[in-house]
Structure formats: C-alpha cells, structure tokens
Amino acid sequence: MVASNFQKKAFFWGKLIFLSALVMLLVHNSAVAKEMIIKIGVVGPLTGQFAAVGQSQLNGAEMKANEINAAPGEYTIELISEDDASKCDQSVNATVKLITRERVVSIIGACNSPCALAMVPITQRYQVPQFTFGVGTAITKQGSDWIFRVAVGAPGQTQALADYAVNTLGHDKIAVLYSDDEYGASMAENFKAALEEMDLQPAAYESYPRSDKDFSGQLTSVKKSEATCLYATGSYAASALIAKQAKQLGLSLQLIGDTGNATPKYIELGGEAVEGAVIVEPFTPADPDPAIQVFVEKYKSQYQQDPDGWVAEMYDTVGMIHEAVVKTGKIDPKSIQNYLAGLTFESAYSGILGDWYFGPEGNANFDLYKVQIKDGKKVILER
Amino acid sequence: MDFVTIPQLAFSGLTIGCVYSLVGLGFALTLRATELINFAQGEMVMLGAFIGLTLISFFHLPYIMVFILSIILTGIFGMFMERFILRRILDNKSPLLNLLIATLGISISLQALAIILWGREPVPYPDIFSVEPVMFFGIRLQHLNLWILCLGLASMAALQFFFQKTMTGISWRAASLDPSTAALYGVNRQRNVSLTFALSGALGGGAGVLIAPLYFASFGMGHSVLVKSFAAAAMGGFGVVGTMIGGLALGAIETLAAGLISSEYKNVIMYVILLAVLMVFFRPKTPTGRSITEGSKVAAGRAVNLFSADMPFWIRPSALLLGAAVWLIIPAVFDVYTMRILNLALIFAVAALGLQLIVGYTGQFSFGHAAFFGIGAYTSALLAIQLNLPFLLTLPLAGAAAGLVGWLAGPLLRLSGHFLAIGSLAMGEIIFLLMLNWKWLTKGAYGLYGIPFPSIFGFEISSDYAYYFLVTMVLGLICFLVHRLTDSRFGRGLIAVRENELAAMVNGINLISQKTKAFVIGTACAGIAGALYAHYVTYINPDSFQFHVSVEMVTMVVIGGLGSVPGSLIGALVIILLPEYLRGLADYRLVVYGGLLIGFMMYLPGGLADLARYPLRILRQRLQKNVREVTQ
Amino acid sequence: MTLLTLQQITKNFGGLTAVDHIDLSVEKGTIHGLIGPNGSGKTTVFNLITGIYPLTSGTITFNGMDITGYPAFKVNQKGLARTFQEIQLFYDMTVLENAMMGCQRLTRAGAVAALVKLPWVTREEAFIREKAMAALDFVGLSGTAEEAARKIPYGHQRLLEVARALAGDPELLLLDEPAAGMNHAETRELMALIARIREMGITVFLVEHNMKMVMEICEWITVINYGQVIGHGKPAQVQADENVINAYLSGENITC
C-alpha cells in the first residue's frame, strides 16, 4: 500500500509538471523587426525523408546571406527558415505565416515539386515572388507571374540526358526506373518523351514505391530487357541503392542520372557501384573556373562537404534577390518580381551558375554540365 | 522465365523477408504479452543501425561482435522504454489505443533525436564483406545477404529454443496464454513484460544492424519496414514460427511480384494477400464478452449534460449566445495565418468526428481513415474540374462516395482488435496505391491542381475568413447530426457494441450491420472533410492521404477524448495547431511534440475532454443547487 | 403447450462433443431447470439456443417456429432473452442505459430516425425509458438508475442482467447460474423474483448449481452429463434417479 501511495504521489506530481509544461508552452512568445532588412522565407523539409535536400537549400541561402551581411552595404539579409517535413499542408501553412506574419519579401521553396506547386496559388494571391528548384513541369504552368524556377526543369534535364546517352554514348536500349512520386514520374515521363522524339522507346519502364529499399524485382525486368543503359530517378539514396543492387545482380549497365543525383552523397552512398555513372547537373565542384573553386572551398570550410547543385542554386537566388533590391532601391515584393522578370540576356544577373534571366513562364535556363564519376570524383565531360 | 531468375529473386526476397520476420517478432512478442502494437519498434531498428555504425567506425569491432553488442544495447533500451514510460500507462489499465499513441510519441521523439545526433542524411556502412558473390548454380549469392540470412535465422532459432526449452520462456508463454492462472503459479508479470520489451528491442536492433549495411543507416529507416513487419506478424498469427514464416513469405512474394508481375502493383498485391489471409484465418468465430476486470476497448468518458431538465432554463440560450459570440469574434481577432491553421484544424475535425463515431463510440479500430478523406477530396475535385459541378453538389457527393467505399469495406469489420487495425491499415494503403496508380483518373503522383474555390450562390469563397464560415457551418451541422445520432437508440446500440459485443448481440443488436452503419457514416464524414480540404488547398496528391495521416487522425480522437463529440474538435485543434505552434523550437520541435503525445497518454488518459469535464461538472452542481434553492 | 423444443442438438468443439444429441422441451409458463456437473455442457446448450454458436446438427423450435441457425440478434427479436454465467454488462453505461438496451426488440428507430427525430422517435425514446425503469423497479434497482454499471455491487449486477432481459418483454428467459456468488439471503430474494417473473407469464429456463434452489422452484428438471441427457422429470423423480446420483457422485470425485 505504501508503494501505491507513492505511485499516486508520483502520478500527481508528474501530471502537475506535465500540465504546467503545457501552460508554459502556451505562454512563450517571439518576434521583433528592423529596417533595411531583406526578409526572405525559406520553406523546405528539415525533418522527414527529404531532410537532406532541405538542408542543402538552407545552406546555400545562408552562405550567400552571410556573405552579403559581412560585406559593406546598405542592406542586410534575414533568412527565416520553416520546416515543412515534405508535407504540402505544412509548406503552405509556413508560406502563409512567412508572408502575413513575418512580412518576407520573397519565398524560397519548397523542395518537393508537389509542395512548391501547392504554394504557387498562395504566393500568387499575396503577390510575393517564390523561387524553387522543384523540377515539376506544372509548377510554372499555373499562370502565376510570381513563380520563378531557379533550376532547369524536367524537360530540359531529361532532354539533355537522353540526347547525351543516345547520341554521344551511343545507347539505344535504355531502361528507366523511377520512384512513384511526382519527381520520379515527371522525370521518367519527360525522358520517355525525349526518347520518343528520337524514335526510341525505353527498353524497360519500371517504378518503385518511394519507401522501398529492395529493387531486385525491378532490376530483373531491366535484365530481361537486355538494356545497356539505366536511368534511375528518384531520391539519390534510392539511386545509389539501385546502382549497388544492379552490380550485385551481375548487371553491367551504363548508369545515367539527373540533378537528383547531383549531390556528393550519391557517390558516398553508391561507392564503387556508381563508378562511370554520367550525371547532368547545373553545378559541379569539378569545374576548374577559379570563381567556382573559391566558392567550393568556402562552402567546404563552412559545411565540411562539397556543395551540390541545390546549394549553388540557392546561393545565386539570394544573390539575385539582393541585387534586385539594390538596383531598385526598394524592399518590396512587387519591385523584386518586376526586376527579376525583366531580366534579359543582356541584363542577366551573373552568379556562380552563370547568367540568370527568366523565360515568360518564369523558367531559368542555363547549360547543364555532363559529368562522369571517376575514382569517386566528378569529371566534366561537356557543358 | 529462366531457372536462375526465380531463385535469384527469391534469395533477395528472403533476405529482406528475414528482416521483416525479426522486426515482426518484436511486434508479436509485445502484442502477446501486453496487447500493445508498438509503433516504436521501427525506431529500435534505427537505433540498432546507428549503434552498430558507431561501434564499427569508432571501435573497429568485427561484425559479429557489433551484432551482439547492438542487440544487447537496444535490448536494454527497450527495457528502459517499458520501465519509464509504458509501465505507467500499462498500470493505469489504459486501453490499447492509448498505449499505441504513446509508442507513436516515442517513435516521433526518437526519430527527431536521431536527426540531432546523427544528422539528416543516410550514412553508408563501411564495406565489411567481400563484394564478390558466391556463385551457386548460376545464382549470385552476396556474402552480406548470406550473413543476414544466417544471423537472422540463428536469432530466430535461439528465440524458439528460449520459448520452448527454458523455464523463463515457458512461463512467458504460459503468461501470454492465461495471465491470471500464470500469476497464481507465481509468474511475475512485471518481469515478463520487461523481458518482452528487452527481447523485442533486441530483435529490432538486430534487424537494424543486419539491414543497415545493405540499405544504409538513416533516421527514418525503421519506418519503411514497420508496416510490412507488422503484416508479417499478423500473417503468422503472432506466433514465433508463424511470424518467421510470414516474414520470409512476405519478402519473397513482394520481390517475386515486382519481378514477375508488376512493379506498380506489387504492394497492392501484397496488401490484398494480407487482407485475404486475415479474412480467412483470423476472423473470430464468436464475439467475446468482457469481464468487469478488463478495461474498456477505449477509455470513453461520460459527457456532462448541462442542458438536462433539472438545470436552469437560461443555460441553453446563454450557451448558444456565448458560442455565437466566440464564433464571430474569432475571425475578428486572428490574422490570416492563424485562420488558415484553424480552418485546416476544423476541416480535420470533421473527419475526426467521423472517426470518433467508429472508434470512440463503436469501439472499432480504423487506421485507414485518411483514405476516405482522400476519396472525398478526389471525388469533389474531379467533379468540379471535369464536370464543372457546383460545390453544393460535389460536397454531398464526396461524402456519398466515401461512404459507399466504406460500405464496400464493411466486411472488414468482421475482424476484431489488432486484426481489424492491420486490416483497415491494409485497406487504406490499397486505396492510396490506387490513387497513385489509376493515372487516367487521378493523374497519379502529379495530383490535381487548380481545384476551384467553392462558389455558393455565385459568391466565391476564397479568403481564409470566408472559408472559416463555410467550414464552421459544415462542422456545426455535422456536430449536430453526430450528437443526434449518438444520443438515440441507434447511438446506444453503437456504445453497446463497443462495451460488450456478446451482450449486445443477445440483446438484439446485429453486430455487423451496426458496425457497418457506423463505419459508413464515419467514412462519409471523412469524405465531406476531404471535399472541404480539396477546395481549400486547391491542390491534392495521394501523399496527403497516406497511412501517417490516418494515424494522425486516430491521435486527434484519442487526445481529444474518445466517445466525446467536443473531444474530436479539441483533438483536431491540438494535433494541427501544436506542430505549428512549436515551430520556434526548430530541431527540437518533433522531440517535444512526441514527448507531449507521451505525456498526454501518461497523465491524461481520458483525453482533453476529460480535463474539461471537471469544471463543467462543478458548474453543473452549482447551478443545480441554485435551482433547488430557488424552488425551496 | 411447448414453447421451446430442442431436437437432437449437437455441438462439436474440434474433437470434443460438448453437446451430444440432446432432446428437450420447455413447456410454456413453467420454470424448467437444467442441471449437470461442471463442464457437462449446460452453458453450451444455452449458447446454441441463443445463436451464439452455430449448431453442428439438430433443430431448435421456438413458439412453433424453426429458429435453427438464426443469428443471436434474431433469436432475441423472436422473444428469447438471457443472462450469462459470467456477468456481461455494458460496464461504462449507466444502469438505466443497460436496461434500455433490453428493449431493442420492441422498438425500431434506426440511424435515419435518429437524425430526423420525428415525433414518434421522441415518443419511442420515452417508451424505452419507461420500460427500462419498470424493469429496474421490478428487480429493485431503480434507486441506482444513474450510476455506472461497473460501480454497483456484484449482486446488483446480476439483477441488472435480469432486468435488461426483462425489459424486452421476452416469452422465454434463460438464466445461466443466476445465484452464483450470492449469499443466502440474496438467493432467497432471487428465488422470489424468479417466481414473480413466472407469474408475469414469462417462461423461465434455468441453469443452476444450487440444488436446493432448483428443487424448490423448478417444475421440470433435465439433467445432463458429458453433453447427454441422463435424466428428466419432476424434482422428486430426478432426485431419486440412479443415473443422476451416480453422475453427481463421480463428478464430485473428479472435482475434489
């Protein structure tokens, strides 16, 4: 009975502590504001399956912001980051919060195309420019003037990839293996269309559920199709696993990949299995250009890894927003949108990825690098 | 098909199947000892993988040592988890669902902690074994896969030996068959439960060390094997040998189906097989009654009736007035962002109300509610986009479509308890997969965009404030209807089914029909909520209707308070608002969120509605006394 | 007139034949006892009659109607109510609500009716309440109508089960060991209650271990052992039956 009395007491105190913690959470507060500050909201996954992509997005933006803030200049950049855990509801909520509460003048994100797409009506309604590296075709087809794609979209990437695989590498039996989410499906379908334009059909066309880790079933179909080249698209971790498992099954295939694999993590995870893989990417740390090398070294010293395309894209995006404010002298969404939409080949913003200007639908376009993985390093084949 | 492909596929299938078996065994053990579905089992896998990784890369231990050490460490962790969190809830005699939510909280917290400790990115294991395969009649056998198979099977054999041949194991089995008799013979239940959690933690950790070299270590890795492992355990009837075979079979079926039939439909095939197995082998022959010592299936509190005849006459009008005032003041004081979150929460509250009817009133588990939410969303969106139908028509049609599918799924309700839980989960996943793969209808993973805002009598409801009024009116109507339903002969029948199926049936209740009706009405509510959701966010894709959303809905209902209409509202508000509210905590957001879930289950087992009942009861007593004084 | 007739009813549980070709009939307006040693199959007979288990073979006729294979809820609708050996209440409902659940067969409001709530539904609800209160009154529980069923004492819970069964105006009431766990005084009261039930014109079919009680109130007694009828007749006849005495003696030997 003594024990039960003690338990009752423990329960009582536990309950009290728990309830007071609840109350304390309800009371806690935040937020202050200043002048001459360019507030930029960053929406992306920092938890959940795509957390690593969200981290790259944030790192790139943060690096440029720190550079601008450290340099002498009128304006400083304040980044406000929100986690959406790759859930589109949360992306949209975060966007509304950033725009209406924090009064950000630009929104960066989201990383997943569906979520970026879900945000488009919101940024359009509140008239705040949105910058995303999501590749889904639909994102820029909503008739919104406020969306800017700061990456090469799915059609551009897959066209470059298909063209290179067929015409340069000389493959005509290419198998496609894609994750059954929006990213994978959109890449795979555009790739298929690109092949069809060259009067080819994929040798095998297989999907896999996003959470899957074992691809031997799909790879068996690939093997049956006698394909000589494999285009795996989806998360870089899945693509690395596919490479490993294909090797284990004794398949020797030329691997090709899109910007989804353009991260050093792909090589780290894939190891020997991804040797010889050809990847199209907007940015490569292998580029000997001194400006790029400075950037790479700086990033490495801050974040202890190679920068990837997402980092570079976000680095330039923040740079662009800053330039728009400096050039127009106004910190407001409308003038940023106006300035950036008005960029042309001549007046382009020159960033680490090259010259930035946008097409009528808000798509940026720049040449992609074709790189090959050799001895665990990327070697540029052509740009 | 040649003679190498099939065995080659079967070999990979068996390897992953072996992992399903190990994790599934963890499920089976905890389920049999404590009736608990342990959602944190997946995180044991993750912990095992990271502990193993740490041991390998820092201490350079041989793999077999790493395997054994990780098993021991995760075993200890499992024991601690039981001792400091779950035991309290078990001791409260809390019903199943509360325990389940607590383990969900543990799972969320552990994942968030893992991110803080080990980062967001998957980490590869160093190559431990030669990558050159062993050739066996043309089949390529990887060293690593062979190791996984050997160690996995050895662990299972050891477990089987433990249960069949050792005294502790035998008494464990006795206790799981008949706890009260075993207690008479001196079997210590507490020790048994500790042992169970240690074992299942160890099994999960072992599985983690085994698969991580194949699939990398990452914070979310447990999640991907969770559902399938549970399915393996269910197919095996939650026995040791059964689960072993179930896991291996599942792995083989899955891989062979992908290789030989269709990779798009391989999971559909798997879930259909699972459902078939459940329906054929695990349908209870006779319903069970309930003895007074048993807890209810759900911890449902009793509503405090403020409007009964013995209360003062002015209480109803003043409550109405107060309600109306709050209703009108809310949009006046809150900003757009808050209104948006609030609207979403209220939309989810509509779905939660439906779930409340199924779980809280009728006592039937459903882990597929989000699928019906999705059916409603797609129905309404497609009708609006393709046929230009007005919202006032698509809204009820969305409810009808979801209800119809709910009716078709009715036979599932012949299952009970855990089998119903896993059955409804499988059904939800099948619906999700069909949304993903019927591209001609749903546009698959691309989703539907450009869903029009509702337009009622020519007035377009596009602002967050206008939507608030739409949603609250629908919600109010549904609350009213659900209240009427539950406060009637029909509603008493539902509660009777929850309380005691045996007694209900001999008192003239047709169990299947009663459960099906509750299910149809509940799923129709989800459908209506889905329509409200689709036209609010204007973009939907299958991701929004996956398993984890179903679990979230169950959490809303439990945290709010089972068997309480206002409880569902409070629960939806808490579950939607809390993560938004905790944004300031950054990385620790989900750690705290998970911790709060655990705290709710430990200290507020009856839900938040229970907390509100106390002051209400006092209010009621006060007012009643006043009436008496006046009459005297 | 016979109210309930069992013809050659049999139930196998795997290898075990719990009920083995039993013939039995219960006359209208009587109190009929079913006795037998532990595990002889009495509860199983009840479960077969009320449709909880399907029959392996045999037929059951109630009120001239073949109810073989009827599901439990349908059997109840025909006017058969029962109590359980192990109390089966709706523990988290109130005493009154428990009794109200007994009225299912007399009423019809469903989900749609609950939503629309026409005047007849309100009237029916009042009727249910009335019936339930009357039944509670009858067994002497009306004082605790608003308590939760789990809160009332054990003896009262047994009575509540009876009240619930009575609320639906059954023609036949099956009582499975109603006196189990009751003290002497409570048993006396129960006997009086059963007599009153019979006076209301309800036929009672009773399983009971308390021999004194059975012999005192039953008009007819059937004795079973190992699922087979081993004796049948008036209390005095049964008491003198050699088979019955042997069965009980050997049964006692086994349990001791």
Ligand SMILES: Nc1ncnc2c1ncn2[C@@H]1O[C@H](COP(=O)(O)OP(=O)(O)OP(=O)(O)O)[C@@H](O)[C@H]1O
């Ligand atoms: N559902 C069941 N499955 C298997 N065997 C059963 C089942 N129900 C009853 N039995 C068996 O059938 C036999 C008869 O059981 P029953 O409960 O009918 O006996 P009883 O006469 O009511 O005994 P008691 O006086 O102890 O209540 C017993 O051997 C019992 O173990």
Ligand SMILES: [Mg+2]
């Ligand atoms: Mg019995």
